[in-house]
Amino acid sequence: MVDIRDVEVIAPNFKRRLSGVTSTIIQLIPVQRALGQKIAVLGPGLPKNLPSVRFRDLLHLWRRPAGRPCRVWHARRNVEMLPAILLRDLLRMKIRIVFTSASQRRHTGWSKFLIRRMDAVIATSAKTAAYLEVPNTVVLHGIDTKRFRPPGDKAEAKRRLGLDPSKKFVGCFGRVRRQKGTDLFVDSMIALLPGRPEWSAIVAGRATGSHLAFESELKERVVKAGLADRILFVGEHTNIPDWYQALDLFIAPQRWEGFGLTPLEAMATGVPVVATEVGAFSELVAVGDEETGLIIAADNLEAMVNGAAVFMDDLPRLAAAGANGLARTSKNFAIEAEARAIGAVYENLMR
Known part of the structure; x- marks a missing residue:
């Protein structure tokens, strides 16, 4: 806990289950604090090591923080916007409200x-901004380039995970479900791997609830194709940066995505990306002179097979795209840059 008198920005998290929004908060808060932003979280489902305030501390919001006309409440969900509006407009507490939108669809009337x-x-x-009917500031998500970085020794990185260091690996990481396109990845590997004995594939992630049957069906397809030893379902791991370090190519096969950090995580590790044209992927992955990967049509198996083959069959191009991806994330997508851009929005409101 921190003293709310020393807090200028409150980042609420009113959803217990882990989500992409929660993950964003967990990654950003320590960086924001390190940059001097006086921010704390409020709500359940967050690590104990994050600076936090209690609900009863909100009584202090009638008072201004030292040297500021107000505090900032940074909401990321409807359920976090509504109480802030009540605190500001009904109770006349001294706060101003920021909302971050990641949605790429028409908002409901309530939203x-x-x-x-x-x-x-x-x-x-920019895609998200196009769905907003109010003035807004585009701030792309960043990546922790200290956590996601290339291995010193690629062969050793594979060996540590029990993988064959003489093989090349293409991966697909994230929740196992149709929306995430896991079936497209598996089917593309079933098409590609028989003619490329030097390559194998990794599916890292967890299936939950109704998606367990979907995962079982995919595993059955792999067995029927005779590729159970080359298309590996490794489950969910807390050491996911280690798995990126073992990859030579990453595929983001989503049919729909709000933003999607996995291409950045791969690029920061020096791994080229083939990604569908959803979420912010086309704003993250560079094509052309400084190619970091390819953007392909969503929900298109042929496009995925052809896109992956481009890099699997051209190792110099694979290596060049990986190096370009590392340079691009370091220059444009470090999480510190995201934190500074958000901090500028806070400062504008607290002047």
């Missing part, structure tokens, strides 16, 4: 009602 009452709005991509 529009809430968003129109924000003091500032952040969009996580």
